[in-house]
Amino acid sequence: MKRIGIILGLLVFIVALPIVLRRDTQPVSPERADDRISILTPHNETIRREFGQAFTTWWKARTGRTIYVDWRNPGGTSEIALVLDAGYKAAKETGREGIGVDVFFGGGQPDFARQAKEGRLVPLDVFKRHPEWFGEGKAVPPTWTGESYFPPDLVWVGACLSQFGIAWNPDVIARLKVSAPTRWDDLGDPRLAGAVALADPSKSGSVARSFELLVQEQMQRAIKDASLPKDRAAAIGWDNGLKLILRMSANARYFTDSASKIPRDVGQGDAALGTCIDFYGWSYHDEMLRPDGTSRVEWRAPEGGATYSADPVGVLKGAPHPEIAQAFVEFCLSVEGQRLWFGKPGTPGGPVERALNRIPIRGDVYTPEFLGKATVRLNPYRDTGAFTYDRELTGKAFNTLRQFVRIACIDSHDEMQRAWKDMAAAGFPEEAMKVFLDVSAFPYAEFGKGHPVLDGGDPLAAADFAANLGARFRANYKQAGAIARQATRITAR
Incomplete structure (x- = not known):
């Protein structure tokens, strides 16, 4: 009986110990x-x-x-x-x-x-x-x-x-015959249609900053490469950045306001790749490690396109x-x-x-x-490949750019995806692409330093202005889709 009592006492102690410690x-x-x-x-x-x-x-x-x-x-x-x-x-x-x-x-x-x-x-x-x-x-x-x-x-x-970068699933991109992403440009590859996961910049300041950096990276590249006056080169880079956002968005499955959804979906194979902040990429990399040491999620900061x-x-x-x-x-x-x-x-x-x-x-x-x-x-202070942000180029357009994504891509996503699908079926005709990527409604000279109406204090005026811009982009997508469908019919003859 004494031995049984000791055993029972030990069992009680074992059961109670986690509760006491907790x-x-x-x-x-x-x-x-x-x-x-x-x-x-x-x-x-x-x-x-x-x-x-x-x-x-x-x-x-x-x-x-x-x-x-x-x-x-x-x-x-x-x-x-x-x-x-x-x-x-x-x-x-x-x-x-x-x-x-x-x-x-x-x-x-x-x-x-x-x-x-x-x-x-x-x-x-x-x-x-x-x-x-x-x-x-x-x-x-x-x-x-x-x-x-x-x-x-x-x-x-x-x-x-923190750095904003790209998470990808090595198995999925291999099936799509796409190389591992190294730059923001890679998200616009038309082979990734329906396979890209993006975050909504209107819901997160860090996401909005990633879109700003994407545009500025294109601007700095244009300024560096072009033998043009800086303002002209900056305007060309601005247009290139907006066009890249359109191509990325056309590839997007969705725009989420959940920070963890993108790397989780990438790891599960529901998306080939997507944008996310570094710590979510690293965390899901560790969480989805396989016995052989590889992971279903890889993450990297894009070359020349991310700051600390x-x-x-x-x-x-x-x-x-x-x-x-x-x-x-x-x-x-x-x-x-x-x-x-x-x-x-x-x-x-x-x-x-x-x-x-x-x-x-x-x-x-x-x-x-x-x-x-x-x-x-x-060690971020020894990273010689980091991008250097120039506040003069896009700092005042931070909110303007997040509005651009909402107006041209999120609110018009259905029309955008339908046109992209028609263009893919037609082999992306040059004339259709030109119309689809027309960003002349959003020039750097007018929007690059912030827009007085779109970013102004009158919400009704801003909403009306945004609605007119949205209508222009939707019309572009419909026209691009029609051009592509016509090209398909001609080819079929």
Whole structure:
């Protein structure tokens, strides 16, 4: 009986142990926490969980107090912008300063620049507390590859870096007899009709930036190669970029607002290739590894077509817990916070459960010691093949270009695909292609610095203007399809 009692006791202990340990590692409940912080973010659940756990540990070690991290995740940065717009409008009407949220964490530099312009971000204390971290030749430079990593007024700072690139399924592209993609141009190959997965730039600032970089890469190429005045060459490159977007979109199966859908579909063979951000490409590469070491998902940044852009963090104006909010920013920029981005799960300083596969912004963490325990082996500050962004060329057209994709490609996708199918059946007649790729309605001289109506403050005028543009593109697609069908009939005779 004694032996049975011991055995039963051990069984009870084994069953209870995971429960006890889970209680110890779970974030403290809001009712029992000494402190609280609310964070508005587009980051996925893995990043939220790992940063939430790491910050609670960091905060307890520094202050001896427990803290509850209240994550607010309404969607992508477009949804977050709507939340901030509505919240601060209501706050202004009621005489309040803030919206009950402390921190804005994650997204693209354009998203933070817009919030800063609206006066919704406050100066960050981390620049005063740790001036040795920031500046030319220091851990966080002000710019790299033409991208800003913190602004002159110091109201936001990059927490990590990212590149937008191309994910592909080696088996599927082999069946289609297409080479592995190396440049943005490869997404416009007509052999990929119906096999390309694209993201909706109207739903994500980082996606919108990828379309801008695609256009600017064409512009810089034209400026470099052409023996023409810079403005003329830039206009030619702008047209080439828009035409590439049309060809890519004609190949597209869909435009999604789900960041993880594209690499997942690529891995499952539902798409041959598609655009996605680096950490989703790397994560799905690892998730879909086969026993022989190959993967159903490969990812790369396009040659000469991707920068290292910052994913910033900032403290919102009127934050209910400003000191804690400033401390969270400091944690994100500390070595502890930076190692979390690229550490292997279970290693000292790394994430607990899953790899984040992100690129730290601090150059001083790319040491042999840390890289030996990292999932990301590249050093962005030693990448000589990176693209250098020129804000003067397309910076003011950021929103204009995302509108172009919506008007000419997303809203008109059915007409576009029907025409593309007819043109493929006819062997892509030159005259049909000329009409299909007519972007004269969107010239650089008028749209390259932003458009006063399309980007203006009158939504009704913008909608009417967009509708007229959309009608022109749909008419082009219908005409191109008719030319192709006529060519097919002539050939059949």
